[in-house]
Amino acid sequence: MNKSSMLDYIWLVPALPLFGAALLLLFGKRIGEPIAGWIATALMFGSFVVSIFMFGALRGLPSGEHAHTVKLFDWFASGGFKVSMGFLADPLSVTWILFVTGIATLIHLYSIGYMHGDARFSRFFAYLNLFVASMLILVLGSNFLVTFLGWEGVGLCSYLLISFWFERNSAAVAGKKAFVTTRVGDFGFMIAMFLLFASLGTLDYAAVGEKIGGISSGTITAIALLLFLGAIGKSAQIPLHFWLPDAMEGPTPVSALIHAATMVTAGIFIVARAHPIFEASQAAQDVVMWVGAITALLAATVALVQTDIKRVLAYSTVSQLGYMFLALGVGAYTAAIGLVVAHAFFKAALFLGSGSVIHGLDENQDIRTMGRLRKYMPLTGFGFIVAWLAIAGLPPFAGFWAKDEVLAKAFFHGDYAVWLIGVVAAILTAFYMTRETFLVWFGNERFAAVSAETEVDGEVAHSEIHADSHAESHETGMISTESPTVAYGTAPAPARLNHAPHEAPATMTIPVLILAALAAIGGFIILPFKGFEYLTQFLEPVFETVKPIEAPSFAAGFALSTLAVVIAVTGVLIGRGMYRKGLEDPADDPINRRLGSLGRVFGNAYYFDAVLARCVDGPIRRFAEWIANTVDQGIIDGAVNGVASGVASISSGVRRAQGGVVRQYALVVFAGAAALLIFALVRS
Amino acid sequence: MVTLVLFIAFAIIALVGALGVVISRNPVHSALWLVATLLSMAGFFILEGAYLVSAVQVIVYASAIVVLFLFVIMLLGVDREESLTDPLKVQRPVALMLGLVVFALLIGLMGNHWATGAQSATAALESGDGGNVERVAREIFTTYLWPFELTSALLVVAVVGGVALARRSRRAEAASEVAQ
Amino acid sequence: MIVTPTWYLVLAAALFSIGAVGMLVRRNVIVMFMCVELMLNAVNLTFVTFSKTLNDLSGQVAVFFVLVVAAAEVAIGLALIVAIFRRRHTGTTADDISELRG
Numbered sequence: 001m002n003k004s005s006m007l008d009y010i011w012l013v014p015a016l017p018l019f020g021a022a023l024l025l026l027f028g029k030r031i032g033e034p035i036a037g038w039i040a041t042a043l044m045f046g047s048f049v050v051s052i053f054m055f056g057a058l059r060g061l062p063s064g065e066h067a068h069t070v071k072l073f074d075w076f077a078s079g080g081f082k083v084s085m086g087f088l089a090d091p092l093s094v095t096w097i098l099f100v101t102g103i104a105t106l107i108h109l110y111s112i113g114y115m116h117g118d119a120r121f122s123r124f125f126a127y128l129n130l131f132v133a134s135m136l137i138l139v140l141g142s143n144f145l146v147t148f149l150g151w152e153g154v155g156l157c158s159y160l161l162i163s164f165w166f167e168r169n170s171a172a173v174a175g176k177k178a179f180v181t182t183r184v185g186d187f188g189f190m191i192a193m194f195l196l197f198a199s200l201g202t203l204d205y206a207a208v209g210e211k212i213g214g215i216s217s218g219t220i221t222a223i224a225l226l227l228f229l230g231a232i233g234k235s236a237q238i239p240l241h242f243w244l245p246d247a248m249e250g251p252t253p254v255s256a257l258i259h260a261a262t263m264v265t266a267g268i269f270i271v272a273r274a275h276p277i278f279e280a281s282q283a284a285q286d287v288v289m290w291v292g293a294i295t296a297l298l299a300a301t302v303a304l305v306q307t308d309i310k311r312v313l314a315y316s317t318v319s320q321l322g323y324m325f326l327a328l329g330v331g332a333y334t335a336a337i338g339l340v341v342a343h344a345f346f347k348a349a350l351f352l353g354s355g356s357v358i359h360g361l362d363e364n365q366d367i368r369t370m371g372r373l374r375k376y377m378p379l380t381g382f383g384f385i386v387a388w389l390a391i392a393g394l395p396p397f398a399g400f401w402a403k404d405e406v407l408a409k410a411f412f413h414g415d416y417a418v419w420l421i422g423v424v425a426a427i428l429t430a431f432y433m434t435r436e437t438f439l440v441w442f443g444n445e446r447f448a449a450v451s452a453e454t455e456v457d458g459e460v461a462h463s464e465i466h467a468d469s470h471a472e473s474h475e476t477g478m479i480s481t482e483s484p485t486v487a488y489g490t491a492p493a494p495a496r497l498n499h500a501p502h503e504a505p506a507t508m509t510i511p512v513l514i515l516a517a518l519a520a521i522g523g524f525i526i527l528p529f530k531g532f533e534y535l536t537q538f539l540e541p542v543f544e545t546v547k548p549i550e551a552p553s554f555a556a557g558f559a560l561s562t563l564a565v566v567i568a569v570t571g572v573l574i575g576r577g578m579y580r581k582g583l584e585d586p587a588d589d590p591i592n593r594r595l596g597s598l599g600r601v602f603g604n605a606y607y608f609d610a611v612l613a614r615c616v617d618g619p620i621r622r623f624a625e626w627i628a629n630t631v632d633q634g635i636i637d638g639a640v641n642g643v644a645s646g647v648a649s650i651s652s653g654v655r656r657a658q659g660g661v662v663r664q665y666a667l668v669v670f671a672g673a674a675a676l677l678i679f680a681l682v683r684s
Numbered sequence: 685m686v687t688l689v690l691f692i693a694f695a696i697i698a699l700v701g702a703l704g705v706v707i708s709r710n711p712v713h714s715a716l717w718l719v720a721t722l723l724s725m726a727g728f729f730i731l732e733g734a735y736l737v738s739a740v741q742v743i744v745y746a747s748a749i750v751v752l753f754l755f756v757i758m759l760l761g762v763d764r765e766e767s768l769t770d771p772l773k774v775q776r777p778v779a780l781m782l783g784l785v786v787f788a789l790l791i792g793l794m795g796n797h798w799a800t801g802a803q804s805a806t807a808a809l810e811s812g813d814g815g816n817v818e819r820v821a822r823e824i825f826t827t828y829l830w831p832f833e834l835t836s837a838l839l840v841v842a843v844v845g846g847v848a849l850a851r852r853s854r855r856a857e858a859a860s861e862v863a864q
Numbered sequence: 865m866i867v868t869p870t871w872y873l874v875l876a877a878a879l880f881s882i883g884a885v886g887m888l889v890r891r892n893v894i895v896m897f898m899c900v901e902l903m904l905n906a907v908n909l910t911f912v913t914f915s916k917t918l919n920d921l922s923g924q925v926a927v928f929f930v931l932v933v934a935a936a937e938v939a940i941g942l943a944l945i946v947a948i949f950r951r952r953h954t955g956t957t958a959d960d961i962s963e964l965r966g
Contacts (some may be wrong), residue, residue, distance in 0.1 A: 752938060
């Protein structure tokens with residue numbers, strides 16, 4: 001088969017999971033528990049296989065071509081506004097679909113074990129499939145509008161999946177929070193599209209790339225910043241980052257999917273896809289870079305003191321995404337994408353591993369009451385530890401190469417301040433991941449039912465900090481006692497496990513191990529040596545207009561890499577020093593002593609949520625109430641009610657014609673027939 | 685001459701039958717008058733050379749459909765006589781007047797050219813080989829094959845619908861028993 | 865005197881009008897149904913008459929289709945009547961079945 005005609009089948013990639021979603025939504029109940037999961041997984045795997053074929057087909061294109069647009073049909077055409085439903089197969093989108101479908105397949109497989117026994121088992125897989133399908137549409141769209149379709153689909157599915165256990169108030173609230181927050185970004189995306197169309201008359205990526213030079217630099221900057229607003233909404237960057245940690249309320253596979261494959265990488269993708277716009281505006285690039293750098297640092301500091309196994313990972317994702325935006329901002333697109341791929345591998349492994357831990361410990365998520373679990377869950381532990389080494393940035397794992405590449409590009413681009421921030425964040429990353437790993441897998445066992453003595457201690461600490469958390473919950477109105485996630489400041493709940501933790505079933509351990517293996521070796525596609533830069537070479541055609549950042553000499557690059565190793569090892573060693581023995585008392589975390597009052601600031605995520613809640617609760621709520629009571633009730637409802645009562649008075653007269661007596665109707669019909677005959681007679 | 689006599693005879697039967705359907709107070713009588721009209725229709729069809737249509741008229745209309753009517757009347761026991769006064773006061777005079785107006789209009793329209801279609805070259809009534817039955821059959825199974833097949837679907841739908849409507853569901857039965 | 869097509873058409877018009885008036889004045893649903901059949905037959909007669917006048921078989925074919933529709937209509941209509949009669953034991957004239965009103 002001809003290579004480019006093979007690319008015509010790229011629509012199969014999103015179509016397969018979309019079909020799965022429709023099938024499971026319609027017949028899920030009838031299909032029943034294990035089979036629904038296997039169907040969803042099989043379709044996802046099919047999509048992955050198709051993606052591999054697409055990759056092969058793209059490699060086989062003649063050297064001049066490197067992109068293939070598949071136009072399925074005209075979506076709508078009205079006047080000069082013409083949008084086609086089309087897919088764009090180029091190295092960028094194919095890279096994305098490869099890791100999205102691959103990781104999604106593993107997460108689906110994992111979910112079969114994780115969701116075992118859930119009442120809405122098949123519904124869960126329908127949503128998962130829809131989630132991935134939306135992400136694939138987002139990535140494959142050949143114009144902004146198709147991407148926006150997937151963009152909104154991803155938002156919807158994240159809402160459905162985060163609040164999947166909607167019986168729990170905290171889950172329902174977290175889903176709403178994610179949806180509303182990302183909506184703020186979506187408006188930016190939409191206005192950017194309006195501006196683009198108004199100034200260029202097209203939304204096609206190819207056409208936009210060609211014509212972008214023709215418009216004024218102010219407009220370009222506005223478009224770029226609005227697009228970036230959409231990106232930070234989806235990718236959880238400051239100031240729209242606060243939904244992601246709460247998204248932990250969803251089932252753990254959903255967290256893994258959101259953090260690794262779908263959703264949060266959408267923001268990275270859209271900036272990479274729209275890079276001609278960003279390249280044309282230095283101001284916008286600087287904003288991207290600084291937002292990324294600040295987010296990377298602040299999120300890393302918050303992650304230092306979190307006590308929930310998934311919250312540490314959530315802030316870590318925010319921080320890593322900050323790195324990616326940092327790289328995008330300095331123009332190192334391939335470095336950013338390399339980090340996206342590497343991050344997808346190790347973060348998926350970490351999340352799935354922590355899901356197994358939570359599963360094995362009867363829904364305990366507090367790392368202060370874990371410890372030495374590698375003895376009980378050796379396979380999961382092995383996968384988690386490999387992923388930890390990867391994210392901490394130790395060679396030769398994927399995280400090292402990816403992060404080193406980003407920092408080196410920032411350094412050689414001349415942004416030394418940003419580079420320094422990145423280095424500090426890297427030490428913090430190595431430290432907090434070491435903390436989590438040692439607290440969970442090494443040290444002393446703290447999960448068994450506690451003795452009376454520690455319980456008393458815990459009680460004291462509890463009452464002390466309780467006032468604090470109570471005040472916060474009053475301010476935000478969002479923290480529910482039912483929530484399984486452990487917010488900073490609450491004392492550890494007394495351990496209550498009566499049996500030894502158990503290893504997860506094979507459907508759950510295999511994905512973790514595969515992902516860990518990928519996290520270990522995945523870095524070899526982005527080696528910074530000439531001739532080994534596979535990803536860079538593959539992506540080069542997409543970014544051919546971007547000026548590459550080169551290291552001035554091999555020695556300089558080598559020095560930076562060595563520095564990166566030193567940084568990572570430092571962070572790991574500090575963490576190991578503090579947590580090697582675990583915690584003697586679960587309520588007394590040494591990091592809190594070291595940080596002092598700073599710990600409280602970090603732990604409460606710089607009081608961002610509290611301040612936001614106060615703003616929304618005060619003036620914004622009053623304004624909304626004014627609108628609701630005065631404008632809506634008086635003016636809008638008044639008009640609506642007036643129209644309605646007018647119609648009602650007319651219709652009460654007309655309804656007499658509808659007497660319900662068939663013979664009267666027949667009489668009228670017959671009279672109508674007579675009238676028609678009269679008409680015929682008169683006309684002829 | 686024979687044609688004239690036959691026409692007048694059939695016409696009288698048809699009109700009397702039609703009036704009988706409308707006037708009889710007992711539905712069974714109405715049904716019997718209907719048979720008279722339908723049979724005389726078959727006679728008209730023979731006079732006009734439409735032999736197949738005539739046969740179908742007798743078999744389907746005069747027997748099958750009328751039997752169905754009688755069957756339902758007997759099944760439901762609705763052969764009660766209707767009262768002579770109409771509760772809707774204007775209905776009867778208006779209906780009669782409208783009927784006369786429509787009749788007059790139809791007659792009036794007959795004088796015009798409203799019924800001038802071009803004469804058919806393909807499916808002529810008189811020429812061609814075979815009798816009337818054969819020619820009608822050929823026409824149905826060539827020119828009108830698709831609509832003909834669709835009518836079979838229509839009939840199937842009607843049969844299924846009839847069964848579904850008339851079937852007494854268990855639940856409804858239980859409910860009516862409770863009500864009683 | 866020769867029987868011309870006009871005679872048939874006048875007769876058909878008369879039958880149609882009688883059927884229509886009957887449909888309007890009778891209250892027994894089954895008799896109303898019979899009047900509809902009368903109207904349909906009047907139309908059939910016109911079809912056959914024009915078939916002869918215009919020397920075209922299509923008129924006779926049309927009668928078949930009218931017949932099929934009439935048969936389907938009778939089947940459904942009578943089934944409806946049976947269903948209605950079963951539900952209500954008193955007041956079964958067309959005027960009584962008037963729940964569908966505005």
